[in-house]
Amino acid sequence: MTSHPAIEFSGVSKMYSRSADRKLLRSHVEGWFGRKLRDPFYALRGVSFTLDHCQSVAVLGANGAGKSTLLSLVAGLSEPDEGTVRVNGRVAALLELGSGFHPDLTGIENVKLNASLLGLSRRRTEELLPHIVDFSGIAEFIHQPLRTYSSGMIMRLGFSVAVNVDPDILILDEVFAVGDQAFQARCHEKIIEFKKAGKTMLCVSHASATLHQLCDRALWLDHGQLVMDGPVDDVIAIYEGRVPR
Amino acid sequence: MAHSFSATWSGDYRFLLTNLLLKDFRVRYRNMSLGFGWSVASPLVMMAVLTFIFTWIFPTGQPHFPAFVLCGLVPFNFFATSWVMGTVSLVGNAHLIKRTRFPREIIPVSTVLANCIHFAIQIALLLALVLLSGFSPSRNWLWIPVVAGFELVFVCGLAVMFSALDVYVRDMHYIVESANTVLFWMVPIFYSFTIIPERFHELYRFNPVAAVVMAFRNVLLDGRAPADTLLWRLAFVSSLTFGIGLLVFRGLKRRFYDYL
Numbered sequence: 001m002t003s004h005p006a007i008e009f010s011g012v013s014k015m016y017s018r019s020a021d022r023k024l025l026r027s028h029v030e031g032w033f034g035r036k037l038r039d040p041f042y043a044l045r046g047v048s049f050t051l052d053h054c055q056s057v058a059v060l061g062a063n064g065a066g067k068s069t070l071l072s073l074v075a076g077l078s079e080p081d082e083g084t085v086r087v088n089g090r091v092a093a094l095l096e097l098g099s100g101f102h103p104d105l106t107g108i109e110n111v112k113l114n115a116s117l118l119g120l121s122r123r124r125t126e127e128l129l130p131h132i133v134d135f136s137g138i139a140e141f142i143h144q145p146l147r148t149y150s151s152g153m154i155m156r157l158g159f160s161v162a163v164n165v166d167p168d169i170l171i172l173d174e175v176f177a178v179g180d181q182a183f184q185a186r187c188h189e190k191i192i193e194f195k196k197a198g199k200t201m202l203c204v205s206h207a208s209a210t211l212h213q214l215c216d217r218a219l220w221l222d223h224g225q226l227v228m229d230g231p232v233d234d235v236i237a238i239y240e241g242r243v244p245r
Numbered sequence: 246m247a248h249s250f251s252a253t254w255s256g257d258y259r260f261l262l263t264n265l266l267l268k269d270f271r272v273r274y275r276n277m278s279l280g281f282g283w284s285v286a287s288p289l290v291m292m293a294v295l296t297f298i299f300t301w302i303f304p305t306g307q308p309h310f311p312a313f314v315l316c317g318l319v320p321f322n323f324f325a326t327s328w329v330m331g332t333v334s335l336v337g338n339a340h341l342i343k344r345t346r347f348p349r350e351i352i353p354v355s356t357v358l359a360n361c362i363h364f365a366i367q368i369a370l371l372l373a374l375v376l377l378s379g380f381s382p383s384r385n386w387l388w389i390p391v392v393a394g395f396e397l398v399f400v401c402g403l404a405v406m407f408s409a410l411d412v413y414v415r416d417m418h419y420i421v422e423s424a425n426t427v428l429f430w431m432v433p434i435f436y437s438f439t440i441i442p443e444r445f446h447e448l449y450r451f452n453p454v455a456a457v458v459m460a461f462r463n464v465l466l467d468g469r470a471p472a473d474t475l476l477w478r479l480a481f482v483s484s485l486t487f488g489i490g491l492l493v494f495r496g497l498k499r500r501f502y503d504y505l
Contacts, residue, residue, distance in 0.1 A: 016503060072343075072502060075344075075346060076346040077342075077343060077344070077345075077346055077502045078500075078502035078503060079499050079500075091346070093344065093345070095343070095344050100340050100341040100343075100344040100345055101340075102268060102272065102340075104271065104272045104275060104276075105268060105271055105272070109267070109268070109271065112264055113264040113265070113267075113268055114345070116256065116257065116260045116261040116263075116264045117256075117261065117264075117341060117345040117347045118256070118345060118347075119254055119255060119256025119257070119347065120256065120257065120260075121256070121257040121260060122257060122259075122260040122263075125260070145275075
């Protein structure tokens, strides 16, 4: 496993059609007959980088710079239009709040469903369940439907599932915004443990203090292009405009 | 253009399927007072209405009309409901598809399988009514699960295919609902196959839903096994539909994330 990089992007582009009529029949028929996307818009353009195991990397950029698109490619949820994406290892992604939780199911039911979607067996899930519940600190609410949870609680449960299923690569998209101080401290602890275990982490956040603390490297995306790749402190300093480029 | 993952999804299909089925039940029934009662009530209401119409308004002279019409309603209901629910299943589960990587085919299939419990309850209801109408059980009844199994394969194929199309063209479920309305008349539900003029027989021969209805009547009301040709045709069309459904799904699933 160590012989291959954890994540390898080479010349990756991802396009979306800008036209609003893409759901109309005509544009599909044109698509099936090989016509090009109309008015294409590059969410990512020619992005290349390599991530080794045990690196934790911050992804920086303004809204719409392509951060979420990049994470969805790493998570294997979408496919690139150009270039290659190689991922070595099992990925757990915490994309936005609630990562596929259903509001009508209880905490426990959601955890089980999520674990099975991530590919865990029944036995492994039963083993991990107490740890997940314990780490989340949801306590008696775990048997209540998720719609009764606060956004902080949903995030805690989601994070707890993602870190406890023992992934090789962990993706965190803006998850630190809602947790309280105490839980954030626990997350940080867990993530540092994670790094020590040789895992890879990709992290999107607008809180630079968090990124300074958790990541050692940063990728800066701007309009779908990778404009800077380097040590986290340097990239953040330039990104925030404190040091001229 | 390539995407290579060292770890392909190699999870526990049974556990995943169980959890998806449980989710369907919980989401559907937790806030309902009558719960499974609906799967008994709705075909009975329909049966009563059709029996009233075709006994007193347009008398058909069909003996045991309630059992006769229920033989049509039960397989048709399962088919129509599963097809519609399967079609909207991917869009309805977009929150899962956009956040976790797992075999997407399992979503429409589990939605159809969740409907099987209603199908089973309704078949039990049908058998009870058949017994009440004075028929006695026979070995031929063993054909019921076989024929129902073919119908399941057929509707799974349609659900897989149309759920993928629905991601791209969201009006797909109106198309499916209209098709179901047409099928209600084009499947011999409240009339018998024998009254259909010869020249229209071909229209019915390759329709698996019609075949299932006819097989149910052969077994339960005529007391004989379904014809071999009917069974072969049913098996062939069902497997073919399932195969085509999977192929269409495979072809379309690449861009699910972008369109959901």
